[in-house]
Amino acid sequence: MKKSKIAPVPKKQRLTYTLEVKASAKRYYLIGLTLNEISKLIDAPVRTIENWQMIENWRSLKETNPIESKALDLFLSGTTYKQISQILKISLPTVARYLSNEKINRLNALKKN
Incomplete structure (x- = not known):
């Protein structure tokens, strides 16, 4: 063959x-x-x-997402998660994720100083 x-x-x-x-x-x-x-x-x-x-x-x-900072500022001013979600037009789980991420970011920034 x-x-x-x-x-x-x-x-x-x-x-x-x-x-x-x-x-x-x-x-x-x-x-x-x-x-x-x-x-x-x-x-x-x-x-x-x-x-x-x-x-x-x-x-x-890339700058941090300003909506995350805005969500934390609203929360610190006494706004509830539900109100934040309505103001920013995002879901409740997204509000919770943004707040936890932004809290961690701000704590890390404070530790560096």
Whole structure:
């Protein structure tokens, strides 16, 4: 029997992105778009954008969500969870999560000082 030769599979060319594309992705991230939304806007895989996010540490550049701070300020002024959820138009579990996260953040900030 004669063996048939298998043709080698050509390697795929990796896509390269310009600094402008990376900068626009970062700008979109900082204004609050999700990675999936950014992926659709700049026509790049989500995983690529995740890599850029991790390598360049975009999370530290993103400001804390002001709604979390607002929820804590409302709570400290005597507003109930239900009232906070109605004012901010978010669910009760979200209010609880925001408050716990923001309390931890403020305690950590106090410990650093």
